[in-house]
Amino acid sequence: MNQTPVALPSVFRQLRDHFGAQQWWPAESPYEVVTGAILTQNTAWTNVEKAIVNLKAAGALVPATMRDLSLAELEQLIRPAGFFRQKAARLHHVTTVLVDDYGGRVERLCAGPLDAARVRLLALPGVGPETADSILLYAGHRPSFVVDAYTRRIFSRLGLLDGTERYEAIRARFMSELPHEAPLFNEYHALVVTLAKSHCRKLRPECPACPLFADCRFAGQG
DNA sequence: GCCCAGGTGGGTA
DNA sequence: TACCCACATGGG
Numbered sequence: 001m002n003q004t005p006v007a008l009p010s011v012f013r014q015l016r017d018h019f020g021a022q023q024w025w026p027a028e029s030p031y032e033v034v035t036g037a038i039l040t041q042n043t044a045w046t047n048v049e050k051a052i053v054n055l056k057a058a059g060a061l062v063p064a065t066m067r068d069l070s071l072a073e074l075e076q077l078i079r080p081a082g083f084f085r086q087k088a089a090r091l092h093h094v095t096t097v098l099v100d101d102y103g104g105r106v107e108r109l110c111a112g113p114l115d116a117a118r119v120r121l122l123a124l125p126g127v128g129p130e131t132a133d134s135i136l137l138y139a140g141h142r143p144s145f146v147v148d149a150y151t152r153r154i155f156s157r158l159g160l161l162d163g164t165e166r167y168e169a170i171r172a173r174f175m176s177e178l179p180h181e182a183p184l185f186n187e188y189h190a191l192v193v194t195l196a197k198s199h200c201r202k203l204r205p206e207c208p209a210c211p212l213f214a215d216c217r218f219a220g221q222g
Numbered sequence: 223g224c225c226c227a228g229g230t231g232g233g234t235a
Numbered sequence: 236t237a238c239c240c241a242c243a244t245g246g247g
Contacts, residue, residue, distance in 0.1 A: 041229040047245055048228090082244040086230085128230050148228045193228060 007160055008177040012184070015191040022190035025138035030106035031063055033139035034098070037131045038091050039081040050080035063104035066095045090126030097124060110140025118144060129167045137189070143180040146189040147171050150196035 027033045035055065039048045054077040055061045060069055069077075074088040081087060102108040110117050114136070121132035129147070136144040147170045156163035161170065178184060 037228090040227090042227060042242085043229085043244075044227045044246070046227095047243095050245085080244060082227090083229090083242045084244080086242055090230090126230065130229060134228085146228085150228065189228090196228085 008174060011155075011158065011160075012178075012188050012191070015195060016187060019191055019194050022187055022194060024186055024190035025134075027138075029061070030139035031098075031104075032061055034094065034106055034135050035061065035066075035091060037134040037138070038094065038126065039078060039087055041083070041087070041126075041131065043082045048081050051078040054078065054080070063095050063099045067092070067099045086126070090124075094124050094127065106135070106139045110136050110142055114142055114144060117142065129171070133171070137182060137185055141182045143175075143182045143185055145171050145174045145178070145185045147174070148189070148193070150192050151189070154192060154196060 025033045025036065027036055032052070036048055036052065039051050052061070055066075058069075058073075058077055060066050060074070060077060066074070069092070071088055071092060074092055075084050078084050078087055078091070098104055098106065098109055109121070117140070118132055118136060121127050121135060122129065127135075133144045133146040136142040137146055147167055151170065152161065152163060152165075155161040155170075161173075165173075174185075174188075178188070
């Protein structure tokens with residue numbers, strides 16, 4: 001085999017050495033992570049922040065309070081995050097299950113064998129693989145690697161993916177080449193996002209992703 | 223004005 | 236399996 005099994009750990013070390021510890025997820029509670037994970041679906045984080053501010057101001061970033069909100073009220077609060085009708089229904093349903101079946105405790109929602117917990121989350125409408133893994137990792141502190149559009153883009157650019165792999169295949173690849181440690185998976189995904197946001201969106205061939213390519217001329221040009 | 227963003231689910235061939 | 240589309244706001 002001509003594979004390079006050190007590639008993924010090596011990329012992590014380079015990113016960590018360049019950007020430092022990321023200390024993710026930017027949230028004050030596990031439930032805020034759950035909320036943010038749903039609101040950020042195909043949406044810029046700056047828009048999610050506006051919705052989070054609204055929810056906090058309304059005192060609604062608490063499961064029991066959120067569940068008792070009407071859909072119409074919730075829709076108005078999260079409107080800046082886009083797709084607000086869909087997301088209000090999804091967030092409200094997840095919250096209802098959380099409160100009714102898990103006592104409002106996110107750690108209970110994420111408890112038990114990892115695969116089983118993941119299947120439970122994926123069964124919730126509006127919770128796909130990235131949202132499920134984000135909740136498991138960042139709210140539940142479980143070692144479930146998060147794959148997102150940035151991961152696909154950057155690792156394709158690095159030649160470590162061909163870009164056509166399915167979500168589960170990419171996740172399995174990272175989890176087969178890295179130790180199953182939540183703090184490592186946490187930092188790795190956070191660093192991928194930090195790298196992506198520090199570069200032009202397309203990561204074009206003429207715009208290599210430094211610090212992995214030392215002479216990138218386009219760093220920081222958004 | 224146009225393009226895009228830390229996805230998901232439903233439909234069609 | 237492999238596309239296509241709807242879903243919506245706000246920043247560059």
